[in-house]
Amino acid sequence: MDLLIKGGRLVSGEPADVLVDGGAIVAVGSHPGAVADEVVDAAGLVVAPGLVDGHRHVWQAPLRGIGADMTLPDYFVAVLGRALDAYTPADAHLATLLGAAEALDAGITTVFDWCNAAKTPEHLDAVLDAYATAGIRAVVAHAGPGQEAAAEVLAGLRGRVRGGLAILGPQYGGWDDSARQIRLARDLGMVASMHLAGGFGAEPDAPLTRLHEAGLLGGHLQLVHLNAMTPHEARLLAESGAGVTATPVVEGTMGHGASPYTRFAAAGGRCGLGTDVAVNAAPDLFEPMRDTVRRHRAETGTMAPAGSVLAAATIDSAAAIGLASSVGALTPGHRADLVLLSGLAHVRGDVSSALVTTAGPADVHTVLVDGQVVKRAGRLTSLDLPKLREAAVPLAILATDH
Structure with missing residues (x-):
């Protein structure tokens, strides 16, 4: 033994x-x-059980706290614009190591990394190398250019680090591209993840309705946020087995809307939790769990057991990213x-x-x-968190120096 x-x-x-x-x-x-x-x-x-972070932009770890008062448009300009554009492969490696160290330090043993930083094959290699060093379990969901080629590489990963796809989806990108990417992930045995607001009702061209009618909902698909999700949409998703992940701290801080946790639970679904972005949220799952307890009790008018929310940060989060059979x-x-x-x-x-x-x-x-x-x-056994934070300070300047 x-x-x-x-x-x-x-x-x-x-x-x-x-x-x-x-x-x-x-x-x-x-x-x-x-x-x-x-x-x-x-x-x-x-x-x-180790905590499972179902939605985290790990590359943003060096930017922790720079966006406490950012609106979403501000975030797009400073973070997905200035900072991301300037990241080299070496920067992506360092940022991933830092994000992994912060996660492990907080008891998070698995992260679903919505990896915008894999901008080139060299960036992706740097990210994967960082995870090989870090010792955390990860699903690296590739976003951005060259996704088809990257998907073949990621689909071949086995063991502690696996692959996935991070896509714009039909709300923020085109329908044809979204359908093709979802089918690609399904065919390769990976999870495709997208941000989606929900709340589109029964209109025939509503994204969730179209995904349902096209047969694209299922366990190969993870939907993040869904703050405007209707009860009808919640039932569709629960019946399909698609993963749903809420990031309540960031959603509340940036004004996205109320967490979908209670609506999804009422439809028979089980919502996972994520930390999302470090620019305005702590890199741990304890506060997301507490935020979920408070809102769930307020919305249901009950003293629902607080301990039931632990599942959202463990087995339910694992299920939403396709890992429930192993973590x-x-x-x-x-x-x-x-x-x-x-x-x-x-x-x-x-x-x-x-x-x-x-x-x-x-x-x-x-x-x-x-x-x-x-x-x-x-104390972390192989990663030096203070030194990683110190080394990453120049990366924060990429987003704030303008």
Whole structure:
């Protein structure tokens, strides 16, 4: 056995050991006689699935905080204009390393990277090389020119880093291009992701209606934001199995509208969560979970259990990006992507609600990806986060110096 996480407590409250071999969870429960090459002492810690960030523009990590008051048009000019245009492959490599380090530090073990930075084959190679170094699990969703050629490369990826497509979609791009890109992703066994507002009603040319009628909705498609989604659209998406991901902190900060979480849940869907952009949001999933709890309780008029939202940042987020069979749950057969949290030893019974409402990055004690310890006792093991932040300072100037 490669690894034994000993003496911890599951989110559900039960004391348990976790046995890991070959990067996968092989057993969860009481194993007093278990022997392993490495033992992680989890006494006093809560053992949870690693968090899954279903929508993150990882390359924007160096720009953290520069857009607290940006409107969407401001963002297009400063971030998708000045900063992105100036990024070299070396910049993309550094930015990806920084974004991965910030994610791991916050207990995020998987990111769906909506990768605008893969502007050329050289940029894509730099991004993939950064992920090979970082130790995080990632779906690199290629956006921009040369997507067909990049798709062939990304479709061949196996293991910790996989490929996907990031497309404009029918709201922001042409219908023919969108349909072709969605079919390409489906044919290659990848997820295609798009930003979409929703709220188009039953008009025959509404994007969601057209996608439904063309047979393009399904588990190969992830839709992000959907702040104006109608109940009818929510039912269409839930029935189709398409992934839905909300980024409530950024959506609220930039005035996109109310999170679709409650509407999608009412239709039988299960919404994932993402951090989106670091220009105006923290690079962790704790505040998105809390924002979701507050709004869901307000919209339903109930005291819905806060702990139920943990699924949105783990297994439901994994499902929305096509990884539910391998990550997002403490289940034998799943990859050993785990987070050990401190500060909750005094909470009796199920700790999921306490985790969602009170935990934060400072409570992330230990993190594992594929059974490898990437953060131990509060410190990243192979990435130097302060040095990466210092090295990336000049990249922020690309967006702010004008």
